[in-house]
Amino acid sequence: MKHFLNTQDWSRAELDTLLASAAEFKRQPVGAQLRGKSIALVFFNPSLRTRTSFELGAFQLGGHAVVLAPGKDAWPIEFAPGAVMDGEAEEHIAEVARVLARYVDLIAVRAFPRFRDWTEDREDTVLRAFARHSTVPVINLETITHPCQELAHALALQEHFGTTDLRGKKYVLTWTYHPRPLNTAVANSALTIATRLGMDVTLLCPTPEYILDERYLGWARDNVVESGGSFRVSHDIAEAYRGADVVYAKSWGAIPYFGRWEEEKPVRDAHRHFIVDEAKMALTNDAVFSHCLPLRRNVKATDAVMDSPRCIAIDEAENRLHVQKAVMAALVGQQA
Amino acid sequence: MKHFLNTQDWSRAELDTLLASAAEFKRQPVGAQLRGKSIALVFFNPSLRTRTSFELGAFQLGGHAVVLAPGKDAWPIEFAPGAVMDGEAEEHIAEVARVLARYVDLIAVRAFPRFRDWTEDREDTVLRAFARHSTVPVINLETITHPCQELAHALALQEHFGTTDLRGKKYVLTWTYHPRPLNTAVANSALTIATRLGMDVTLLCPTPEYILDERYLGWARDNVVESGGSFRVSHDIAEAYRGADVVYAKSWGAIPYFGRWEEEKPVRDAHRHFIVDEAKMALTNDAVFSHCLPLRRNVKATDAVMDSPRCIAIDEAENRLHVQKAVMAALVGQQA
Amino acid sequence: MKHFLNTQDWSRAELDTLLASAAEFKRQPVGAQLRGKSIALVFFNPSLRTRTSFELGAFQLGGHAVVLAPGKDAWPIEFAPGAVMDGEAEEHIAEVARVLARYVDLIAVRAFPRFRDWTEDREDTVLRAFARHSTVPVINLETITHPCQELAHALALQEHFGTTDLRGKKYVLTWTYHPRPLNTAVANSALTIATRLGMDVTLLCPTPEYILDERYLGWARDNVVESGGSFRVSHDIAEAYRGADVVYAKSWGAIPYFGRWEEEKPVRDAHRHFIVDEAKMALTNDAVFSHCLPLRRNVKATDAVMDSPRCIAIDEAENRLHVQKAVMAALVGQQA
CATH class of the missing domain: 3.40.50.1370 (Aspartate/ornithine carbamoyltransferase)
Structure with a gap:
């Protein structure tokens, strides 16, 4: 079974x-x-x-x-x-x-x-x-x-690009600010499915402390071996966004700080500029933007990004x- | 749409x-x-x-x-x-x-x-x-x-009177006491639908402060122009009940006191006698009584009124x- | 109706x-x-x-x-x-x-x-x-x-014994410890249905204070007259378990202490040994064990009893x- x-x-x-x-x-x-x-x-x-x-x-x-x-x-x-x-x-x-x-x-x-x-x-x-x-x-x-979210996300990308073959797409999973330390689940899942589908995946996060658990990094590395994509970590916003085909945003709490969130707070607060906005999106290859929702507008992404025709978060949610x-x-x- | x-x-x-x-x-x-x-x-x-x-x-x-x-x-x-x-x-x-x-x-x-x-x-x-x-x-x-309540109320009246034409019926919407300041929604709605159906409508309330919002008074006035009924406000219990065909009860907080409820409380408390009881109902033209429910028995209406065959609140609820x-x-x- | x-x-x-x-x-x-x-x-x-x-x-x-x-x-x-x-x-x-x-x-x-x-x-x-x-x-x-539980319990016993005729089975309803004083409902119901089905029923409880309400004792006595079983109360664990075909466990608060639970607590706490365990079950006639659930493991019954093939609590719940x-x-x- x-x-x-x-x-x-x-x-x-x-x-x-x-x-x-x-x-x-x-x-x-x-x-x-x-x-x-x-x-x-x-x-x-x-x-x-x-x-x-x-x-x-x-x-x-x-x-x-x-x-x-x-x-x-x-x-x-x-x-x-x-x-x-x-x-x-x-x-x-x-x-x-x-x-x-x-x-x-x-x-x-x-x-x-x-x-x-x-x-x-x-x-x-x-x-x-x-x-x-x-x-x-x-x-x-x-x-x-969050494997159900993964499938919904994958289907929305397939619909947007008009093909089930997403190999070669440049995919950025970007950490964003949120006032509270959130679950890493959707981030773990985004890495998993994006590498599974053979995309060229960048995990963008503020500092090495925000890198995800080794189990999911391992899955990502295994997946790109099998599927032909690539996987890397970046802490450079402009470099990561440049040429991206897909920007997927999520906030999460840093794993080394579990149970000591008051110590993580100033680190997190110092990275409010990770918000997804039009300036960052302008660096991309006219990238599609998505998020698993719920999303705090003007904290994780601006109204302009959310209300743009390039935002497929509602499609992903429907899926x-x-x-x-x-x-x-x-x-x-x-x-x- | x-x-x-x-x-x-x-x-x-x-x-x-x-x-x-x-x-x-x-x-x-x-x-x-x-x-x-x-x-x-x-x-x-x-x-x-x-x-x-x-x-x-x-x-x-x-x-x-x-x-x-x-x-x-x-x-x-x-x-x-x-x-x-x-x-x-x-x-x-x-x-x-x-x-x-x-x-x-x-x-x-x-x-x-x-x-x-x-x-x-x-x-x-x-x-x-x-x-x-x-x-x-x-x-x-x-x-x-509360437009769904309006339709349920209208259907119950049509059933009770055995006709879809309610024009000419004397309709009293009476404020009643309740220990807390409640929503005006059902009162606004009662005025709206009763005037829409061409009844002769009296809004009975303790003082001018309990008169409803001008938007709904305006709807009532517009409606009677179109439908042929009438609309007026009264603060005189006996005069309002006399000859009524329909008594509809509801409690609500006075609009001028929004946000200052401790000041409204003594005004409200001074009007507990607005309870619907047999003495008041005896003034009517054998009126039907209704309420949207929930209703506090012996506060808004007496057991005798609620348990009378003239009470159609259960029918209205079913509707x-x-x-x-x-x-x-x-x-x-x-x-x- | x-x-x-x-x-x-x-x-x-x-x-x-x-x-x-x-x-x-x-x-x-x-x-x-x-x-x-x-x-x-x-x-x-x-x-x-x-x-x-x-x-x-x-x-x-x-x-x-x-x-x-x-x-x-x-x-x-x-x-x-x-x-x-x-x-x-x-x-x-x-x-x-x-x-x-x-x-x-x-x-x-x-x-x-x-x-x-x-x-x-x-x-x-x-x-x-x-x-x-x-x-x-x-x-x-x-x-x-809890009459729905009664029927589910009865059906599980009929399934287990492979017959709808449960007359002559030795049935023990045993009180068990629980940190809080619980409802007597399932205990009242167990007595009611077990006597109704003509079993030889023992109510095992720590002290006379834990005997159930007279209404249900009366039902039990009436039922055995009609159905041919028997009903008695015991405070002796070994004597009650010996030769039993069915052990049914439940915790409840003592009726004389309703409203004075702090006084009952030491009495209850002194009877933790009423837990259903393998030693007690070994005294029985290879009895089937059940409970209405939820059950606190290793407080009301041990893991060994719950995980034994003689435990039919899951079947009873399904029923x-x-x-x-x-x-x-x-x-x-x-x-x-």
């Missing part, structure tokens, strides 16, 4: 099939692929787009999504094996996942890092515990990666619906 | 068609008018009847409603154009509305006033921002007016389901 | 029919018994399994469940007849129940005790008020009893889905 935890677990041919299926769902949104089937959406963190798009995707294919928020409208959950549960948690993941798997055909989980200790967060404990105990496929709704239908249909189909 | 922001934007013929369609949905609740379609219900304020009736209405017509509560289970939203978003809001309405409009076929919004400054609240900023940015029709779920199906079907139909 | 408030209100033949129908739904999960129908799930307390299983059960039979949480995403509600509603509650149950009953075909209610005064809690005020005012059938989602579909179909069917 295959889960959808990371695109890296799926072959390139499988990903291409998902993207083609998503494009087909975009042309023909209503179907019966999930007729009588159901998915549990387990949200340890809030969501607008993810919940809406999964809930509607299930509905449009004849299925039903149940939304659960543990610790809010359900019991808090214990994840440690062997725990003596005399604290806050009323239930162990062993029971939660096994019971849910009796009710539904798919389990999807959003669980952000706790931002106190990256060596702990990088274990992706919650998602992996669901995958271990569930007897039905598990989907990652954003934990320390969440289509790619997730493809993922759900594929995962349910494997059991048929 | 037509929105449903206020009944005043719709012609009398269009409203009559909606009411006739609602009556038909009451006879035949299950249909396929929204087959495969969806509606986002965006609640900035909580709801029992509105959510339930929209969710079920969509279901009964083959569609699906997604419920979103920004700032609670979704991101807080920025509405000001050009804002530098370094505060609480994680996303701008420009993105929220455009993305939602890619997912769903209708967007419905509940956004109460902030009760600090009426000159600000009367701009209906949230609803109008959704309508401006959305590429699909927007429905008002109660902001500073929310039927009229909203008519509105959704009409708005989706215009795009077909 | 029949409600589903307690199994004790239903004849043994009716319960047998519900269990047979549930077994059939387990074999054939998708149907049209609730086509176009709806159920309101009113949660005054949170839930994982109950909400998920009802929501999916309604979906799988062509219906729709609306989830409402009064006081959280809906108005707080008044239950006292004749109340002058100038406090927190915005709406009276008389309106809430009557309006909901106009919208939906079934109303289901979860309302736990308030744990301050058992003489008050044992009146089951919230559930009974819904049943009194509703014009559609009302289902108990756990108040001071919630099936038995509730049987209940919904039966209640809607009586109106057809």
